[in-house]
Amino acid sequence: MEQKIDYNKIMNKVLSELSGGEKLLLHSCCGPCSSSVIERLSKFFDITVYYYNPNIFPKEEYEKRKSEQIKLISLINNKYNSNIKFIDCDYNNQEFKDAICGMENLGEGSKRCWNCFKLRLEKTAKIAAENGFDFFTTTLSVSPHKNVNWICEILTDIGNQLEKKGFKTKPLLADFKKENGYLRSIELSKEFELYRQNYCGCTPNKI
Numbered sequence: 586m587e588q589k590i591d592y593n594k595i596m597n598k599v600l601s602e603l604s605g606g607e608k609l610l611l612h613s614c615c616g617p618c619s620s621s622v623i624e625r626l627s628k629f630f631d632i633t634v635y636y637y638n639p640n641i642f643p644k645e646e647y648e649k650r651k652s653e654q655i656k657l658i659s660l661i662n663n664k665y666n667s668n669i670k671f672i673d674c675d676y677n678n679q680e681f682k683d684a685i686c687g688m689e690n691l692g693e694g695s696k697r698c699w700n701c702f703k704l705r706l707e708k709t710a711k712i713a714a715e716n717g718f719d720f721f722t723t724t725l726s727v728s729p730h731k732n733v734n735w736i737c738e739i740l741t742d743i744g745n746q747l748e749k750k751g752f753k754t755k756p757l758l759a760d761f762k763k764e765n766g767y768l769r770s771i772e773l774s775k776e777f778e779l780y781r782q783n784y785c786g787c788t789p790n791k792i
């Protein structure tokens with residue numbers, strides 16, 4: 586049986602030990618999932634949202650989700666006088682196709698998703714390391730459909746590799762659905778009138 590690790594507890598310990606003003610690069614899959622994460626973490630970090638999601642198909646859907654992400658950040662910054670920043674990436678669905686090659690017909694929750702997480706988190710970590718961020722993490726664990734153990738194992742592996750190379754940036758292990766994070770993301774999505782998609786990003790017949 587898979588061991589249960591309380592990643593929320595682990596994150597709370599890290600948060601309690603921060604000195605203040607640490608820079609966080611937050612990979613975001615979409616506006617709705619990022620809403621409760623930004624709300625929770627903005628008390629602790631100087632946040633930059635990183636929108637790297639080549640898995641989303643088709644491009645029109647990618648653009649729609651991206652514009653909702655930008656809208657959310659703008660609404661939050663206006664409402665709370667905060668300074669959440671945003672880094673955009675060029676859309677390249679081929680990067681996703683290469684990462685999941687041979688797994689196109691596997692379902693959601695399969696090894697295909699592991700590769701998809703890894704692709705997005707490796708790129709996030711690289712940008713964090715190269716740009717002096719103290720921490721990097723992802724909003725992916727907000728969703729009850731995503732395997733939090735996989736997400737945190739990948740973050741841990743990447744963090745260990747970066748440490749060996751002398752980089753200071755660290756993964757922030759988290760389970761953002763905890764402490765009502767998922768429910769809060771639904772509430773905030775309603776409050777900010779965000780578009781909430783009805784599929785993860787790819788679909789087998791659209792890859």
Ligand code: SF4
Binds near residue numbers: 694701
């Ligand atoms: S279902 Fe979602 S997480 Fe899994 S491969 Fe597709 S886009 Fe990625």
